[in-house]
């Protein structure tokens with residue numbers, strides 16, 4: 001896969017996507033013109049071809065490739081589905097329409113090439129990502145789950161009907177949904193100097209109420225659990241294009257810890273994609289150490305929690321010092337705590353005491 | 364107090380009509396049709412004219428509910444163009460149980476002298492009406508009888524007898540009588556029976572008019588009939604003491620060698636002699652008692668077979684006899700001419716009168732028992748030949764199956780003749796696929812014995828058990844396939860388990876032949892299925908390519924921003940080529 005320039009504007013990126021799709025179609029077209037069965041080669045996504053790259057600080061695909069040929073009776077159906085998916089993506093992109101994975105699944109039926117199930121259609125979309133080196137959001141296929149952002153950032157829409165219109169992301173007190181229109185917009189202006197990502201909606205709202213964005217001059221991002229890919233890409237852009245440091249706050253348990261990790265280093269499932277990670281982002285809490293230091297109300301770790309921790313111990317992404325230390329600490333104290341646990345010290349304690357301390361500690 | 368009485372055979376079968384297949388009104392109507400049809404077919408085999416059979420069942424007094432005819436009185440009439448029955452035998456043929464013309468050793472549908480008469484007897488006990496029989500053997504006269512059966516005495520009662528002029532030289536038999544039956548419950552079995560009969564008798568025209576006036580036609584597909592069987596003598600392996608007792612009472616032979624030759628199947632002079640020697644039925648002269656002229660005669664005979672005895676003369680043989688220790692001519696000859704075959708010696712001694720066998724008419728009963736026992740032990744008898752059998756043959760079998768089942772594929776096989784306990788038999792098998800064969804959860808099995816369809820008690824039948832024991836997956840057969848297997852066993856003595864002729868008992872020899880026969884045709888089916896599977900797979904392949912390639916062309920044309928789609932004809936043709944090569 002070609003290593004493209006990271007810094008391309010949204011419009012540029014759209015053109016690039018269309019160019020690639022056209023090249024893809026052209027290659028198949030020429031093969032058929034020459035009387036040979038169309039075929040493609042793409043990186044293998046099988047587990048033995050997924051490696052962790054310490055330089056890129058994310059998972060990447062190795063050198064193994066797979067060949068798909070329309071000559072092969074077992075390939076021809078997925079092959080056709082892939083070409084169709086490319087066609088569908090190019091239609092969406094050209095017409096500036098968006099859709100979801102569910103849409104893709106249903107749309108195929110109109111072309112007399114139904115997918116067996118949602119899983120089959122999802123995997124074809126992933127194939128398209130792998131072949132093209134772009135993520136599905138670039139093809140205008142968006143997830144159902146939505147996360148949100150709040151803070152002093154002015155964006156400029158590129159979606160039809162809103163082209164050129166600007167919006168300040170403080171304009172709505174619930175935050176603004178990170179959907180297709182937002183992810184495809186250009187950044188116009190900001191006064192913030194950091195990004196704070198928060199796992200849970202309750203705390204996100206509390207932070208807005210407590211004017212954390214003002215007090216800390218920050219953009220607040222709600223990940224709503226495991227951050228969707230569009231949100232991960234959006235955080236990546238905030239970090240890369242606006243040069244803002246990113247701090248992540250999650251629950252103090254292995255699952256919260258991993259939410260932070262996926263924003264930072266990505267997942268194995270997306271090893272074929274770039275620009276979904278933010279390697280310089282920081283996990284600021286709640287740490288196992290914090291549970292002890294702040295004497296937080298806690299629950300004992302369950303069997304499943306402990307099993308998960310042992311898995312994470314072996315994960316190459318957890319090689320860093322902080323990660324090792326906290327994993328060990330969880331295992332030794334055998335406790336976990338939610339972000340809400342700070343309420344024991346009053347409603348504003350987390351903003352007034354904990355947050356400044358942690359931002360400083362992890363900066 | 365115990366009282367004793369005697370009953371006649373007719374009375375016995377009257378009391379035990381179940382064992383002959385007359386269990387209830389439905390079964391009785393089925394069995395009656397079947398027995399009369401089988402008699403008719405036997406009669407045309409005899410005359411060697413392709414049978415034309417007309418069956419009419421009409422209702423006399425049957426209850427009708429919801430358009431269906433149930434239990435009641437029916438009248439059955441069956442007409443054939445067979446041999447006809449000589450006038451003097453007509454009363455007994457239909458008025459006496461265990462009377463018949465098929466006790467001979469040759470293949471026929473009838474065996475027991477029971478079937479037709481049982482039908483008449485059943486009609487009589489349920490309606491108390493006489494049977495009417497018309498028959499002519501093609502002479503200038505047609506005989507008409509009205510008969511009833513004196514069940515207690517097993518004798519026909521002739522109520523009326525007419526003789527008519529046979530102007531048209533008609534030949535055949537018409538049997539007509541009334542009986543209680545249940546048509547509604549029997550109809551499916553009757554039709555199945557007729558269909559299978561038509562299948563195994565493709566040279567027969569069968570018409571059936573049912574009580575509702577519907578005509579069922581089973582038209583012949585050929586006029587070719589299988590060669591008729593020849594009557595045969597009993598094979599020594601198959602006889603018992605009773606058979607010998609009967610034979611010695613009637614034989615005209617005065618010595619055992621001739622007796623064996625005359626009354627048994629495939630026993631010639633040589634085999635007869637060596638068997639009798641083996642069995643100890645030969646008396647030999649004492650060499651010491653030979654007179655001079657006896658020696659001269661012996662040497663004379665020996666010279667006649669110079670091949671075996673060169674360089675012999677009276678002096679030499681005379682000297683040998685004087686010094687001999689043996690008191691037995693056979694032993695003497697064997698000692699001094701060790702190179703000569705025993706059979707040659709036996710023949711020579713017999714011809715010269717130096718050995719003798721008993722007069723069979725004077726055999727004592729212990730000797731008869733010994734004779735039978737030795738027959739079973741002697742392994743020099745030739746196996747029975749199959750001229751007494753009349754299998755259908757592969758060609759007719761195929762014709763019959765094609766006619767009734769119209770299958771997509773068919774394989775037939777006729778096994779070589781074989782024997783069980785001295786009875787010759789031939790197994791014919793066939794397997795058919797598709798066409799009118801229904802898709803059931805299981806293989807459809809058609810069983811036949813001496814060209815009779817066997818419809819009841821399938822589970823107990825040897826063929827069914829053999830088929831069930833086979834691993835059909837080896838032949839690519841799955842239970843959902845429309846497959847029919849046909850097994851036809853022909854024998855002078857089919858090992859039926861009942862007089863109702865419903866299923867065949869297990870005999871290792873018969874089992875083995877059935878198994879091998881089915882395997883043979885199953886292998887053919889396997890070849891067919893393999894090929895079909897291949898063609899099917901290729902067709903599916905082509906369908907897949909012709910479905911998807913145009914789509915790939917269309918989408919990539921659009922993606923590439925071209926106007927015209929690429930030509931994929933070449934690609935499609937190359938896929939097709941793969942198919943043709945494999946075909």
Ligand SMILES: Nc1ncnc2c1ncn2[C@@H]1O[C@H](COP(=O)(O)OP(=O)(O)OP(=O)(O)O)[C@@H](O)[C@H]1O
Nearest residue numbers: 402406456463464473474475476477478479480536
């Ligand atoms: N339609 C017919 N044409 C010529 N002969 C017949 C006909 N029907 C019966 N017979 C004669 O009547 C005899 C008795 O028939 P019946 O059916 O009672 O016994 P079978 O056929 O000999 O033996 P089975 O009991 O096995 O049927 C037969 O052997 C045959 O000689």
Ligand SMILES: [Mg+2]
Nearest residue numbers: 402473478479
């Ligand atoms: Mg009969």
